[in-house]
Amino acid sequence: MAGYESLVSGADGVIPQITNVLLPGIYFLAELSVSEPYLVLDVPVEFSISNLGYVTILNASQCGCTLKGSPVSDPNATPASAAEEAFVITIPNVKGINDFYFNIEKFAFLDKNVHGSTADSEQKFVFMVERFTDDDTAMNSPLETFYVTLNCEELCNDHLHPGILNNFADHSYSSGRVEIHYADSETYSFPTAIERGVRTVHVKQKGIYRVTEIKGWSSTDYDFWEGSNGCFGTTVGNIIAQGTNSKNAAGPYVAFRITDADSKNDDSLTTASFTNTETEYAYLSSQAYAENTISK
Secondary structure, X not given: OOOOOOOOOOOOOOOOOOOOOOOOEEEEEOOOOOOOOEEOOOOOEEEXXXXXXXXEEXXXXXXXXEEEOOOOOOOXXXXXXXXXXXXXXXXXXXXXXXXXEEEEEEEEEEEHHXXXXXXXXXXXXXXXXEXXXXXXXXXXXXXXXXXXXXXXOEEEOOOOOHHHOOOEOOEEEEXXXXXXXXXXXXXXXXXXXXXXXXXXXXXXXXXXXXXXXXXXXXXXXXXXXXXXXXXEOOOHHHEEEEEXXXXXXXXXXXXXXXXXXXXXXXXXXXXXXXXXXEOXXXXXXXXXXXXXXXXX
């Protein structure tokens, strides 16, 4: 109908154009879009208006709608009272269950002189995940908080995202070697055995997520490669912030938005990536030595 193509309900939920000005007949009211997290009605609401203005829902069982107003056995009968009768069709809002995913990824750069091709999977890393509303970019009021633990069991030939490791906290990575510059001006360089761990996190809501690596809870003797955290995936443009400290816990963090692009569990997911090193620098100067003399 002209003028009724794009009806929008008001703040009170009422569609203002559907009033007693509608002529008698059968109407089909289709819901086109809804606010999250509600679902669009599968079928249009079918209702009729009789010559005397009585309203009847024709498919109440299919659409789940209810009618407020005096029911009549014969919609065309003359009403007993001349008073105007009010009819209200109530359309239910049904919440949908959404499934969204993102990855938490951890890389560990080990001294190949010590570890070789042996995995160091006993190291455990703990991450705190907080969800915020999409407009809370300052991340002041988390709506929920939960924790994820992972370890690194996959040996890699190379870092999958080398661009993240330019120069952070006196570390650098190039051509399979890590170089560390210490505060006393000493430099240590070693060939790397790289391990990787990843956990796919399943959530039910979109919004801003902040992933913080919790140093104090992680069971590891690795050095934390401060600042090496970053965000990868199809929604990399939706990264909010990243840093080496957050207000809630000491440790590097990545904050990003979960969007519809993260509704599938595949390689294109947003990925928050963190890195550690284990230099084993002390082993070069702490080897035990004993000299035994046997005399007659």
